[in-house]
Amino acid sequence: MAEKILMKGNEAIAISAIRNGADGYFGYPITPQSEVMETLMKERPWLTTGMVVLQAESETSSINMVYGGACCGKKVMTSSSSPGISLMCEGLSYLAGAELPCVVVNCQRGGPGLGTIQPSQSDYNQCVKGGGHGDYNAIVLAPASAQDMYDFVDTGFDLAFKYRTPVIILADGIVGQMMEKVELRPEKPRMTEEELKAIAPWATTGKSADRSYNFITSLALESDVQERFNQKLAAKYEVIKENEVRYEEYQTADAEYLFVAFGCSARICEAVVDQLREEGIKAGLLRPVTLFPFPAKRLQELSGQVKSMMSIELNLGQMVDDVKLAVNGACPVGFYGRQGGNIYTPDEIVEAFKKFNNLK
Amino acid sequence: MKEEIIIAGFGGQGVLSMGKILAYCAIMQDMEVTWMPSYGPEMRGGTANVCVIVSDKKISSPIVTKYDTAIILNQQSLDKFESTVKPGGLLIYDPNGIINPPTRTDIKICRIDAINVAAQVGNSKVYNMAVMGAYLKIKPIVSFDNIDKGLAKCIPARYADLIALNKAAIEEGMKAVEEL
């Protein structure tokens, strides 16, 4: 059996990056995700795998270091929390506009503004709908455990290179700070120069005699050129929607009521489903693992089966819009949320659920 | 088996590391665990608490508001968490610095003078292990063997001599705990 280690979600991100052949990490301290860089600095991967780790002067700089590294075809990443992600949105837009692969971890805290350092899911719209300017999407993975944090770094890099797109791991203060058992998967070495050439022939590695020079830009002053590029991105997003939707279901086979929740909220909703089933109420849970692409088709199917759906989020109601779009009026869709770093208890969700469904 | 534990006290009392060692001992017994700390400014000298859940099944919610056991190391934490123990549950506290002791009658209440135990063992740093020993005496959720393995996982090999010291504190804590 593979070794299982007790670690925080944030530590799992760092250890996974090293073990999965990341080439570089560039970051800036912010609660509640600082353990990512702290762990990397403690591990000193530059002495073992050769991975570069650098503390930048700001999140703005971190994401642009990621941009530079990604231009070179390297597996590069950063992590931050909500206010820092706001600063990174410029860079994310450029990364999307230049079709560059990278992994960005957002360990969400409450906002707006400086907000609270406690857990939140209020960056759903920011990360799923874009965040930066222009028509773009990033693939968004929503981890619910330390193991997910570990695994999604590798999944994230795979998807990022497959589609030449930024991938966001949308975590939160709970998943980042909580320690759980993490199984260390077999290690992957860093890419060799040959592998890099094969997977990223577009990369700026120095113009060799066998090819014309590579340049990476997101600039297209001519409207027709820009529009063609926008259409190309749209086509790519359609392929991603077709092939990369991931979700988990819990007790949905005979469910009459469905909860929709991602990340830490999905775990709390599992307890809610158990509690309701003990009372004889057939509840189920759909946990979107990818928020973009969103499991709209599956929700559409389930809308014919259940009496109602309820989106449970640590915000004022953001994903609920996507749930409503997916079911398109086929069943009532409710919402329950907490904000400010407060976490709902299963009891309080049960109460909100009964109120919404007029159940005793 | 599922045990939901809150450990609370001052920063510096080893609250978070006790939770971590307890969680590791449970992992050695092949159980599922979650360890969820309070985090933020209170980590630096104020009150600290950590919720540890140990279960033989996959753990859904890592956030709970009612606990099977509360391990309480200062008055503020006692005031905050006494009411959160499930009826029939367990509250263990260190009486040092406690002016208003727990009053509930529907739970089991135990006392551990861990400062004294740590002094006997000869190192104030193993205070938290004396408390953990007291808890494991009342609720032996992990075997002695797995306590050894858990300690070995948490203490770097270069401090191997500390394992014996921690173990001594656990054993003395087990002896010193009083049921009220």
Added chain:
Amino acid sequence: MNIEDIKKPENIVYKKTPILTDNVMHYCPGCSHGTVHKLVAEVIEEMGIQDKTIAISPVGCSVFAYNYLNIDWQQAAHGRAPALATATKRLNPDKYVFTYQGDGDLASIGTAEIIHACSRGENIVVIFINNGIYGMTGGQMAPTTLLGMKTATTPYGRDAKLNGFPLVLAPMIAQLDGTAFITRQSVHTAPAARKAKAAIRKAFEYSQKGIGLSFVEIVATCNSGWKMSPVAANKWMVENMFTKYPLGDIKDVLKQE
């Protein structure tokens, strides 16, 4: 004699470096960018490092530098080029990495990035074009605009009370331990261009010595933005810009006293 008779190798007195592409430059006639591009290209050719060079272009007139030099290019967000270069160099320590930035990009929106790249001692080259104005957006005030100088956003001349003072960056970063070579040059005459080229070459050589960041400021003209003929712009630069931004080496850690 026709043109083909003339075009023989033995008749060649000047040849464009192949590091410059055949694309027609979009720069205004009289602009300094073309000259600086050529100098950088010649240095790359002479050092034989085309395959080892990675360049970062800014936002501003030289955003399109990637159309003109036959090397691998990254195009950065406004002011962020030193951050891209930092990662590029650290991930590819054997490569020559340089940024090419104007004064709006480097000395205004990108001050944090350039100062911290200098402070960290990144082993990169920075080519800094200082013409005291935002060219591409239509001649607005730059941090380096001289007092009294008229621009689109200082139509009555730059006033210290309203707009603050010109930012003189090179001596500031010379104080940082992470910088190795800081020089200020110009390209308005052939001898000046030759000196500038030598400075660019030195900067590229230094970047492989692991001694820190090399910074070549080129005091330049923007005759369109300044609303002057190229000749008048050169004269104005010599009389006004050189007073505030005097030419010469500011720091050279390898120079023997």
